[in-house]
Amino acid sequence: MSKVVEKFLKYISYDTKSDEESTTVPSTIGQMVLAKELVAELKEMGLKNASVDENGYVMATIESNVEKIVPTIGFIAHMDTAPDISGKEVKPKFVYNYDGEDIILNKENNIVLSPKDFPELKDYLGKTIITTDGTTLLGADDKAGISEIMAAAEYLTQNPNIKHGTIRIGFTPDEEVGRGADIFDVKKFGADFAYTLDGGPIGELEYENFNAAGVKISIHGRNVHPGSAKGKMIHSALIANEFINSMPRNETPATTEGYEGFYHLISINGEVEETKLQYIIRDFDSENFENRKIFIKNIADKLNDKYSSGTVELEIKDQYFNMKEKIEPVKHIVDTAFTALMEVGVNPIMQPIRGGTDGARLSFMGLPTPNIFAGGHNFHGKYEFIPTFAMEKAVDVILKIVELYAGK
Secondary structure (H helix, E strand, C coil), rough: CCCCHHHHHHHCCCCCCCCCCCCCCCHHHHHHHHHHHHHHHHHCCCCCCECCCCCEEEEEECCCCCCCCCCEEEEEEEEEEECCCCCCCCCCCEEECCCCCCCCECCCEEEEEECCCCHHHHHHHHCCCECCCCCCCCCHHHHHHHHHHHHHHHHHCCCCCCCCCCEEEEECCCHHCCCCCCCCHHHHHHHHCCEEEEECCCCCECCCCCCEEEEEEEEEECCCCCCCCCCCCCCCHHHHHHHHCCCCCCCHHHHCCCCEEEEEEEEECCCCEEEEEEEEEECCHHHHHHHHHHHHHHHHHHHHHHHHCCCCCEEEEECCCCCHHHHHHHHHHHHHHHHHHHHHHCEEECCCCCCHHHHHHHHHCCCCEEECCCECCCCCCCCCEHHHHHHHHHHHHHHHHHHHHHHH
Protein backbone atom coordinates (compact mmCIF):
# COMPACT_ATOMS: atom_id res chain seq x y z
CA MET A 1 0.00 0.00 0.00
CA SER A 2 1.40 3.39 -0.98
CA LYS A 3 2.01 6.04 1.68
CA VAL A 4 -0.72 8.32 0.39
CA VAL A 5 -3.33 5.55 0.52
CA GLU A 6 -2.19 4.56 3.99
CA LYS A 7 -2.59 8.14 5.19
CA PHE A 8 -5.97 8.46 3.49
CA LEU A 9 -7.34 5.42 5.31
CA LYS A 10 -6.17 6.89 8.59
CA TYR A 11 -7.66 10.34 8.07
CA ILE A 12 -11.09 9.15 6.92
CA SER A 13 -11.44 7.34 10.24
CA TYR A 14 -11.86 10.76 11.89
CA ASP A 15 -15.40 12.15 11.98
CA THR A 16 -14.93 15.75 10.86
CA LYS A 17 -18.35 16.63 9.45
CA SER A 18 -18.85 20.39 9.72
CA ASP A 19 -22.00 22.05 11.06
CA GLU A 20 -23.53 25.08 9.35
CA GLU A 21 -25.58 25.97 12.43
CA SER A 22 -22.59 26.01 14.79
CA THR A 23 -21.14 29.36 15.87
CA THR A 24 -17.76 27.96 16.93
CA VAL A 25 -14.58 27.73 14.86
CA PRO A 26 -14.06 25.00 13.97
CA SER A 27 -17.74 24.14 13.87
CA THR A 28 -17.20 20.60 15.20
CA ILE A 29 -14.81 19.04 17.70
CA GLY A 30 -13.73 16.29 15.34
CA GLN A 31 -11.94 18.75 13.10
CA MET A 32 -9.72 19.89 15.96
CA VAL A 33 -8.96 16.27 16.84
CA LEU A 34 -7.72 15.65 13.29
CA ALA A 35 -5.84 18.96 13.27
CA LYS A 36 -3.84 17.94 16.34
CA GLU A 37 -3.05 14.56 14.79
CA LEU A 38 -1.78 16.24 11.62
CA VAL A 39 0.43 18.58 13.64
CA ALA A 40 1.88 15.61 15.51
CA GLU A 41 2.69 13.89 12.21
CA LEU A 42 4.23 17.04 10.74
CA LYS A 43 6.45 17.44 13.80
CA GLU A 44 7.45 13.80 13.53
CA MET A 45 8.55 14.51 9.95
CA GLY A 46 10.82 17.23 11.32
CA LEU A 47 8.76 20.34 10.60
CA LYS A 48 9.44 22.03 13.95
CA ASN A 49 7.14 25.01 13.41
CA ALA A 50 4.06 22.87 12.75
CA SER A 51 1.15 24.27 14.77
CA VAL A 52 -2.61 24.50 15.09
CA ASP A 53 -4.25 27.66 16.39
CA GLU A 54 -7.33 27.94 18.60
CA ASN A 55 -9.57 27.95 15.52
CA GLY A 56 -8.21 24.76 14.02
CA TYR A 57 -5.97 26.19 11.29
CA VAL A 58 -2.90 24.03 10.77
CA MET A 59 0.28 25.52 9.33
CA ALA A 60 3.79 24.17 8.80
CA THR A 61 6.93 24.93 6.80
CA ILE A 62 9.42 22.91 4.83
CA GLU A 63 12.42 25.21 4.69
CA SER A 64 14.19 25.97 1.43
CA ASN A 65 17.34 24.00 0.62
CA VAL A 66 18.48 26.20 -2.28
CA GLU A 67 20.53 29.38 -2.04
CA LYS A 68 18.81 31.29 -4.82
CA ILE A 69 15.53 33.15 -4.39
CA VAL A 70 12.61 30.82 -5.10
CA PRO A 71 8.92 31.64 -4.59
CA THR A 72 7.35 30.38 -1.38
CA ILE A 73 4.63 27.94 -2.45
CA GLY A 74 1.65 26.92 -0.34
CA PHE A 75 -0.35 23.70 -0.53
CA ILE A 76 -3.75 23.72 1.18
CA ALA A 77 -6.59 21.26 1.86
CA HIS A 78 -9.60 21.27 4.18
CA MET A 79 -10.23 18.91 7.07
CA ASP A 80 -14.02 18.90 7.27
CA THR A 81 -16.42 16.71 5.34
CA ALA A 82 -19.81 17.76 4.02
CA PRO A 83 -22.76 17.92 6.43
CA ASP A 84 -25.01 16.33 3.78
CA ILE A 85 -24.35 12.79 5.00
CA SER A 86 -22.58 11.06 7.86
CA GLY A 87 -18.81 10.84 7.89
CA LYS A 88 -18.72 8.80 11.09
CA GLU A 89 -17.32 5.26 11.16
CA VAL A 90 -16.45 5.27 7.48
CA LYS A 91 -15.83 1.71 6.28
CA PRO A 92 -13.94 1.91 2.99
CA LYS A 93 -14.08 -0.95 0.53
CA PHE A 94 -11.31 -1.83 -1.94
CA VAL A 95 -12.11 -2.94 -5.46
CA TYR A 96 -8.96 -4.37 -7.01
CA ASN A 97 -8.42 -4.63 -10.78
CA TYR A 98 -11.84 -3.12 -11.49
CA ASP A 99 -13.60 -5.10 -14.23
CA GLY A 100 -16.16 -2.54 -15.39
CA GLU A 101 -19.14 -4.22 -13.74
CA ASP A 102 -21.51 -3.08 -10.98
CA ILE A 103 -19.93 -2.64 -7.55
CA ILE A 104 -22.17 -3.75 -4.69
CA LEU A 105 -21.63 -1.25 -1.90
CA ASN A 106 -24.27 -2.54 0.47
CA LYS A 107 -26.03 -5.81 -0.28
CA GLU A 108 -28.49 -5.48 2.59
CA ASN A 109 -29.84 -2.14 1.32
CA ASN A 110 -29.27 -2.89 -2.38
CA ILE A 111 -26.93 0.07 -2.88
CA VAL A 112 -24.95 -0.40 -6.09
CA LEU A 113 -22.29 1.76 -7.71
CA SER A 114 -22.98 1.10 -11.35
CA PRO A 115 -21.32 2.34 -14.56
CA LYS A 116 -24.86 2.68 -15.93
CA ASP A 117 -25.37 5.56 -13.51
CA PHE A 118 -21.73 6.64 -13.25
CA PRO A 119 -20.10 5.93 -16.63
CA GLU A 120 -16.81 7.49 -15.50
CA LEU A 121 -16.14 4.22 -13.66
CA LYS A 122 -15.15 2.78 -17.03
CA ASP A 123 -12.15 5.13 -17.02
CA TYR A 124 -10.64 3.02 -14.26
CA LEU A 125 -10.66 -0.47 -15.74
CA GLY A 126 -7.88 -2.49 -14.17
CA LYS A 127 -7.30 0.08 -11.43
CA THR A 128 -7.82 -0.13 -7.68
CA ILE A 129 -10.81 1.87 -6.48
CA ILE A 130 -11.78 2.77 -2.92
CA THR A 131 -15.53 3.10 -2.32
CA THR A 132 -17.90 3.55 0.61
CA ASP A 133 -19.95 0.75 2.16
CA GLY A 134 -23.12 2.57 1.12
CA THR A 135 -23.91 4.03 4.54
CA THR A 136 -21.62 7.08 4.74
CA LEU A 137 -19.61 9.32 2.47
CA LEU A 138 -15.98 8.35 1.89
CA GLY A 139 -14.28 11.63 2.78
CA ALA A 140 -12.05 12.04 -0.28
CA ASP A 141 -13.32 15.62 -0.24
CA ASP A 142 -10.91 16.62 1.08
CA LYS A 143 -8.99 14.03 3.03
CA ALA A 144 -7.52 12.86 -0.25
CA GLY A 145 -6.04 16.36 -0.59
CA ILE A 146 -4.68 16.24 2.95
CA SER A 147 -3.17 12.81 2.32
CA GLU A 148 -1.51 13.96 -0.89
CA ILE A 149 0.06 17.00 0.74
CA MET A 150 1.20 14.99 3.75
CA ALA A 151 2.69 12.26 1.56
CA ALA A 152 4.55 14.83 -0.55
CA ALA A 153 5.85 16.58 2.57
CA GLU A 154 7.07 13.28 4.00
CA TYR A 155 8.81 12.41 0.73
CA LEU A 156 10.61 15.75 0.62
CA THR A 157 11.79 15.50 4.22
CA GLN A 158 13.06 11.98 3.60
CA ASN A 159 14.85 12.99 0.37
CA PRO A 160 16.78 16.18 1.13
CA ASN A 161 18.64 15.86 -2.17
CA ILE A 162 15.50 17.12 -3.93
CA LYS A 163 15.92 20.85 -4.41
CA HIS A 164 13.05 23.10 -3.42
CA GLY A 165 12.21 26.53 -2.13
CA THR A 166 10.24 27.24 1.02
CA ILE A 167 6.98 25.28 1.12
CA ARG A 168 4.06 26.20 3.32
CA ILE A 169 1.41 23.67 4.28
CA GLY A 170 -2.07 24.69 5.43
CA PHE A 171 -5.12 22.70 6.53
CA THR A 172 -8.36 24.57 7.12
CA PRO A 173 -11.64 23.85 8.92
CA ASP A 174 -15.23 24.36 7.75
CA GLU A 175 -14.72 24.70 3.99
CA GLU A 176 -17.88 22.72 3.34
CA VAL A 177 -20.02 25.30 5.15
CA GLY A 178 -18.36 28.22 3.36
CA ARG A 179 -16.20 29.42 6.24
CA GLY A 180 -12.85 27.77 5.54
CA ALA A 181 -11.00 30.97 4.79
CA ASP A 182 -12.89 33.27 7.16
CA ILE A 183 -9.99 33.78 9.55
CA PHE A 184 -7.12 32.24 7.60
CA ASP A 185 -4.06 34.37 8.37
CA VAL A 186 -2.60 35.03 4.91
CA LYS A 187 0.23 37.14 6.30
CA LYS A 188 1.23 34.46 8.79
CA PHE A 189 1.05 31.80 6.08
CA GLY A 190 3.58 33.85 4.13
CA ALA A 191 3.33 32.18 0.72
CA ASP A 192 3.66 34.03 -2.58
CA PHE A 193 0.89 31.84 -3.99
CA ALA A 194 -0.70 28.51 -3.21
CA TYR A 195 -2.61 25.55 -4.59
CA THR A 196 -5.59 23.82 -3.05
CA LEU A 197 -5.73 20.06 -3.53
CA ASP A 198 -9.53 20.01 -3.57
CA GLY A 199 -10.53 19.18 -7.12
CA GLY A 200 -12.35 16.13 -8.45
CA PRO A 201 -11.16 13.54 -10.98
CA ILE A 202 -7.53 13.16 -12.00
CA GLY A 203 -6.31 15.93 -14.28
CA GLU A 204 -8.52 18.78 -13.08
CA LEU A 205 -6.78 22.15 -12.94
CA GLU A 206 -9.04 25.07 -12.15
CA TYR A 207 -8.75 28.80 -11.66
CA GLU A 208 -12.32 29.91 -12.34
CA ASN A 209 -15.19 29.34 -9.94
CA PHE A 210 -18.73 30.46 -9.27
CA ASN A 211 -19.65 33.72 -7.65
CA ALA A 212 -21.72 32.43 -4.76
CA ALA A 213 -24.39 33.62 -2.35
CA GLY A 214 -26.56 31.94 0.25
CA VAL A 215 -30.22 32.88 0.66
CA LYS A 216 -32.38 32.36 3.75
CA ILE A 217 -36.12 32.98 3.38
CA SER A 218 -38.61 33.08 6.24
CA ILE A 219 -42.29 33.12 5.30
CA HIS A 220 -44.77 34.04 8.01
CA GLY A 221 -48.36 32.81 8.04
CA ARG A 222 -51.33 32.82 10.38
CA ASN A 223 -52.97 29.69 11.68
CA VAL A 224 -56.60 29.36 12.73
CA HIS A 225 -58.88 26.36 13.04
CA PRO A 226 -59.42 25.00 9.50
CA GLY A 227 -63.16 24.81 10.11
CA SER A 228 -63.39 28.60 10.38
CA ALA A 229 -60.34 29.63 8.38
CA LYS A 230 -61.95 31.37 5.41
CA GLY A 231 -60.53 34.85 5.00
CA LYS A 232 -58.35 34.44 8.09
CA MET A 233 -55.77 31.70 7.55
CA ILE A 234 -52.51 32.61 5.83
CA HIS A 235 -50.70 29.40 4.96
CA SER A 236 -46.95 30.02 4.89
CA ALA A 237 -46.17 26.69 3.19
CA LEU A 238 -48.48 27.52 0.30
CA ILE A 239 -46.84 30.94 -0.07
CA ALA A 240 -43.51 29.12 -0.09
CA ASN A 241 -44.86 27.02 -2.93
CA GLU A 242 -45.66 30.24 -4.83
CA PHE A 243 -42.10 31.41 -4.23
CA ILE A 244 -40.62 28.15 -5.52
CA ASN A 245 -42.87 28.15 -8.59
CA SER A 246 -41.75 31.69 -9.41
CA MET A 247 -38.17 30.49 -9.83
CA PRO A 248 -36.98 29.54 -13.33
CA ARG A 249 -37.26 25.77 -13.71
CA ASN A 250 -34.47 25.49 -16.26
CA GLU A 251 -31.88 27.18 -14.04
CA THR A 252 -31.21 24.50 -11.44
CA PRO A 253 -28.15 22.28 -10.88
CA ALA A 254 -29.92 19.41 -12.66
CA THR A 255 -30.45 21.46 -15.83
CA THR A 256 -27.18 23.41 -16.15
CA GLU A 257 -23.52 22.74 -16.92
CA GLY A 258 -20.29 24.47 -17.93
CA TYR A 259 -20.53 28.22 -17.42
CA GLU A 260 -24.28 28.21 -16.78
CA GLY A 261 -25.42 29.54 -13.41
CA PHE A 262 -28.32 28.37 -11.29
CA TYR A 263 -30.59 28.74 -8.27
CA HIS A 264 -30.62 25.73 -5.95
CA LEU A 265 -33.24 25.05 -3.29
CA ILE A 266 -31.28 23.17 -0.65
CA SER A 267 -33.88 22.91 2.10
CA ILE A 268 -37.54 23.54 2.93
CA ASN A 269 -39.10 23.21 6.35
CA GLY A 270 -42.47 24.54 7.35
CA GLU A 271 -45.98 24.49 8.72
CA VAL A 272 -48.92 26.88 8.48
CA GLU A 273 -47.40 29.52 10.77
CA GLU A 274 -43.89 29.62 9.33
CA THR A 275 -41.93 28.08 6.48
CA LYS A 276 -38.20 28.44 5.89
CA LEU A 277 -36.44 28.01 2.56
CA GLN A 278 -32.72 28.00 1.86
CA TYR A 279 -31.30 28.63 -1.60
CA ILE A 280 -27.84 29.05 -3.01
CA ILE A 281 -27.18 31.29 -6.02
CA ARG A 282 -24.30 30.54 -8.40
CA ASP A 283 -22.97 32.29 -11.52
CA PHE A 284 -19.56 32.78 -13.14
CA ASP A 285 -20.41 36.20 -14.57
CA SER A 286 -20.44 38.96 -11.95
CA GLU A 287 -23.20 40.96 -13.66
CA ASN A 288 -25.44 37.90 -14.01
CA PHE A 289 -24.69 37.08 -10.38
CA GLU A 290 -25.97 40.47 -9.22
CA ASN A 291 -29.04 40.13 -11.45
CA ARG A 292 -29.86 36.78 -9.87
CA LYS A 293 -29.88 38.36 -6.42
CA ILE A 294 -32.15 41.13 -7.69
CA PHE A 295 -34.47 38.56 -9.26
CA ILE A 296 -34.96 36.68 -6.02
CA LYS A 297 -35.53 39.94 -4.12
CA ASN A 298 -38.21 40.89 -6.63
CA ILE A 299 -40.10 37.66 -5.99
CA ALA A 300 -40.08 38.40 -2.25
CA ASP A 301 -41.31 41.97 -2.91
CA LYS A 302 -44.20 40.75 -5.09
CA LEU A 303 -45.33 38.27 -2.45
CA ASN A 304 -45.17 40.95 0.23
CA ASP A 305 -47.28 43.21 -1.98
CA LYS A 306 -49.78 40.39 -2.47
CA TYR A 307 -50.12 39.34 1.18
CA SER A 308 -48.68 42.02 3.46
CA SER A 309 -45.36 43.65 4.25
CA GLY A 310 -43.11 41.35 6.23
CA THR A 311 -44.76 38.13 5.08
CA VAL A 312 -41.55 37.17 3.30
CA GLU A 313 -38.26 37.99 5.00
CA LEU A 314 -35.14 37.60 2.90
CA GLU A 315 -31.47 37.41 3.81
CA ILE A 316 -28.84 37.17 1.06
CA LYS A 317 -25.20 36.72 1.99
CA ASP A 318 -22.31 36.65 -0.47
CA GLN A 319 -20.12 33.61 0.11
CA TYR A 320 -17.24 33.86 -2.37
CA PHE A 321 -16.35 35.30 -5.78
CA ASN A 322 -14.75 34.13 -9.03
CA MET A 323 -11.01 33.98 -8.42
CA LYS A 324 -10.17 34.31 -12.13
CA GLU A 325 -9.55 38.06 -11.88
CA LYS A 326 -6.99 37.50 -9.10
CA ILE A 327 -5.24 34.57 -10.79
CA GLU A 328 -4.81 35.99 -14.30
CA PRO A 329 -2.19 38.62 -13.28
CA VAL A 330 -0.02 35.74 -11.99
CA LYS A 331 -1.04 33.18 -14.59
CA HIS A 332 2.38 31.52 -14.37
CA ILE A 333 1.12 29.58 -11.35
CA VAL A 334 -1.51 27.91 -13.54
CA ASP A 335 0.91 27.43 -16.43
CA THR A 336 3.47 25.78 -14.16
CA ALA A 337 0.86 23.43 -12.74
CA PHE A 338 -0.24 22.60 -16.29
CA THR A 339 3.36 21.71 -17.18
CA ALA A 340 3.70 19.65 -14.00
CA LEU A 341 0.65 17.57 -14.87
CA MET A 342 1.97 16.93 -18.37
CA GLU A 343 5.41 15.95 -17.11
CA VAL A 344 4.04 13.32 -14.70
CA GLY A 345 1.83 11.82 -17.39
CA VAL A 346 -1.51 13.38 -16.47
CA ASN A 347 -3.67 15.02 -19.13
CA PRO A 348 -4.71 18.45 -17.78
CA ILE A 349 -8.43 19.15 -17.73
CA MET A 350 -8.93 22.91 -17.65
CA GLN A 351 -12.49 23.73 -16.67
CA PRO A 352 -14.40 26.09 -14.39
CA ILE A 353 -15.21 24.91 -10.89
CA ARG A 354 -18.96 24.49 -10.55
CA GLY A 355 -18.57 25.14 -6.88
CA GLY A 356 -15.99 26.82 -4.70
CA THR A 357 -12.84 26.11 -2.75
CA ASP A 358 -10.94 27.90 -0.03
CA GLY A 359 -8.76 29.16 -2.87
CA ALA A 360 -11.53 31.38 -4.17
CA ARG A 361 -11.68 33.30 -0.91
CA LEU A 362 -7.93 33.22 -0.37
CA SER A 363 -7.29 34.70 -3.82
CA PHE A 364 -9.33 37.76 -2.83
CA MET A 365 -7.44 37.92 0.46
CA GLY A 366 -4.12 38.34 -1.34
CA LEU A 367 -3.07 34.71 -1.82
CA PRO A 368 -3.66 33.61 -5.44
CA THR A 369 -4.73 29.96 -5.15
CA PRO A 370 -5.81 27.82 -8.11
CA ASN A 371 -7.15 24.31 -7.55
CA ILE A 372 -5.66 20.92 -8.44
CA PHE A 373 -7.41 17.56 -8.55
CA ALA A 374 -7.59 15.40 -5.43
CA GLY A 375 -8.83 12.46 -7.50
CA GLY A 376 -12.28 11.58 -6.20
CA HIS A 377 -15.77 11.29 -7.67
CA ASN A 378 -19.34 11.78 -6.39
CA PHE A 379 -18.40 13.87 -3.37
CA HIS A 380 -20.89 14.44 -0.55
CA GLY A 381 -22.68 11.12 -0.89
CA LYS A 382 -22.65 7.37 -0.43
CA TYR A 383 -21.57 6.78 -4.06
CA GLU A 384 -18.27 8.57 -3.51
CA PHE A 385 -15.17 6.74 -4.75
CA ILE A 386 -11.54 7.39 -5.56
CA PRO A 387 -8.98 5.44 -7.61
CA THR A 388 -5.76 4.99 -5.68
CA PHE A 389 -3.53 5.86 -8.62
CA ALA A 390 -5.16 9.32 -8.81
CA MET A 391 -3.96 10.11 -5.30
CA GLU A 392 -0.49 8.85 -6.16
CA LYS A 393 -0.40 11.06 -9.24
CA ALA A 394 -1.48 14.08 -7.18
CA VAL A 395 1.58 13.55 -4.98
CA ASP A 396 3.71 13.47 -8.13
CA VAL A 397 2.16 16.76 -9.29
CA ILE A 398 2.99 18.49 -5.99
CA LEU A 399 6.58 17.32 -6.18
CA LYS A 400 6.89 18.35 -9.82
CA ILE A 401 5.55 21.87 -9.15
CA VAL A 402 8.14 22.25 -6.39
CA GLU A 403 10.87 20.97 -8.70
CA LEU A 404 9.90 23.27 -11.57
CA TYR A 405 10.00 26.42 -9.43
CA ALA A 406 13.30 25.41 -7.82
CA GLY A 407 14.79 24.92 -11.27
CA LYS A 408 13.74 28.30 -12.68
